[in-house]
Amino acid sequence: MITKPLAMLFAATFTSLACLAQGNQPAIVEDFKPSSLNQPGQEYPQVNSQGYARFKIKAPKADSVRVSLGLGGRGGTILTKGEDGFWTGTTAGPMDEGFHYYNVTIDGGKFNDPGALNFYGSVRWESGIEIPAHDQDFYALKDVPHGNVQQILFPSKSTNTSRRAFVYTPPGYEKEKSKKYPVLYLQHGWGEDETAWSNQGHANLIMDNLIAEGKIKPFIIVMTYGMTNEVKFGKIREFKIDPFQTVMVDELIPYVDANFRTLSNRDNRAMAGLSMGGMETKMITLNKPEVFGYYGLLSGGVYAPEDFKDKTKPKLVFISCGSKERPDGVKKSADDLKAAGYNAVSYVSDKTAHEFQTWRRSLHELAPLLFKN
């Protein structure tokens, strides 16, 4: 099912994780503050107004401490030991805006920064740091009505277990007891899990804010684990969609429709995903065009007009990526689809790579386009 260019896209973009912003480096401004993703009370890591990150980690008897973040494939940031037993260091340049995963190598072993919160990525819980973005307001926690994010455990005969998903219900869901809502099924990327869109992505806050501003029709979001069959990094071409498609279409959707107040038809159901989740979205929407009316690929490949074998056109195809990925391919895909009579929209996130700032922005762009029946 997976096309060669798509598989190569993943291989290419994964390596751009945590790359530095481009350009000449100005003098470092000493206005560092604790990252918003630090553990309670922790002073480090810190970030400054230019986007530099500074680390401080205690390991008095260590011989070497290195942070994976800061220099892309070129070894990260090497920390130096002070007389107090703390290792410190600052990235060689400003980081891209938004969220970055990282880890710390202490004497050859890979650990997390004790100062930072952890986020599931790369098939492990990694340290996370947030470089404040100029547009961070759209995912900020504000004094507006908040929806809930709830963990559900749904029965899955095909995998013989109870599987977990998180369900965002918009503000007012509990009070408006007879109202029914459309549903977006939203998938994480390779090595992440069903916690990613809430924890790293702030999907719930993006929705709360858009709803408070009257910019979208409230809808439900369902996020579940997409690595149903094990897929090793670099082996994504061997990925088979069938096990996950069964969980999604035959088990999760019926459970959500039975247990939440959903509008349970194609025109009120969307699927979108980031990176590998986009690949899954493409496969499942093309296999099951009767199930989903809106499709979104966020840094997760493209559709070509000839992909659509079904005579019923999707209501919307949304394709996005960061400007540091392959924006030309994304734009061309939407142009080709539009020329062929499809409702297609492309979005390119400015100055971001294959990282969550791209996907936060993509969700923010996608949400107002959904369920415009």
Place this chain on the structure above:
Amino acid sequence: MITKPLAMLFAATFTSLACLAQGNQPAIVEDFKPSSLNQPGQEYPQVNSQGYARFKIKAPKADSVRVSLGLGGRGGTILTKGEDGFWTGTTAGPMDEGFHYYNVTIDGGKFNDPGALNFYGSVRWESGIEIPAHDQDFYALKDVPHGNVQQILFPSKSTNTSRRAFVYTPPGYEKEKSKKYPVLYLQHGWGEDETAWSNQGHANLIMDNLIAEGKIKPFIIVMTYGMTNEVKFGKIREFKIDPFQTVMVDELIPYVDANFRTLSNRDNRAMAGLSMGGMETKMITLNKPEVFGYYGLLSGGVYAPEDFKDKTKPKLVFISCGSKERPDGVKKSADDLKAAGYNAVSYVSDKTAHEFQTWRRSLHELAPLLFKN
């Protein structure tokens, strides 16, 4: 408000964290398996059928690696380096059944075990390990109807922010659209947060299983963050309940009653907490006897008959701890209360200390006693 014996109880019991089970040590049985709390795909840490824990951590250039778990105050488990660059070691004896927090000291710095999931305790995200318990069935994930655990963000004027709580709604809550439910407000301990009762405690699975067995009347559980004012370890006598009492009684309860289908009177509202959460429960229930009808202190102090100034007696007072804590005080408290005409129940968890196995069992004992109006 806090009485001297209670403060001392906390000081005494905190030091017993992660203590070894008593008795002569038999030969180690080589049937080690990965802990159920490992990160996906991780082989270590492992536990065997006797309750020994074995660790394996990569740090090829480190000079010393020590795990905090295994010898109580006596330095934990010292790992030794193999030729492959991995440090390994086994606890000197079997651990108590259930959940334990731990961390790893690498060359003098405190980190987490890269193999284990993290759990918030001691005001940091710590590594966690699970020693299978003979009675683990009552909190196992089974093929029964599952309730949901949902994150809510409720407005708090007194702290000028949106605060987080988790709400367990029982199976069927979404479908039975007119049914109203009693509510248990359930608090974590010092250094933990609102994630503890679900993550470490499996409160949702304990409820799902009790409901499936027909042993309890379904109710809602609300869990929020109780360290509203900063309280340093060892300074618990300086704790002031007022800020948290305001959040709980004036902000959280009205929000929950407005947004969930609750039975919103005293006889359908309980408060319980573990350790510091028990201290909070005692203070708030005595200050606000008109708000709560059922009180539970889990390793969190005791009530004396003279504590109750209000003429309306609580419907139930539940007091528990582990057998390795101070069971005599717990039993005496319940006896004294019963002699004074109160409905009091004590419970002592066999062969456990000031740890989550005591509290899982305590919730399992408490739940069937609640809301028997």
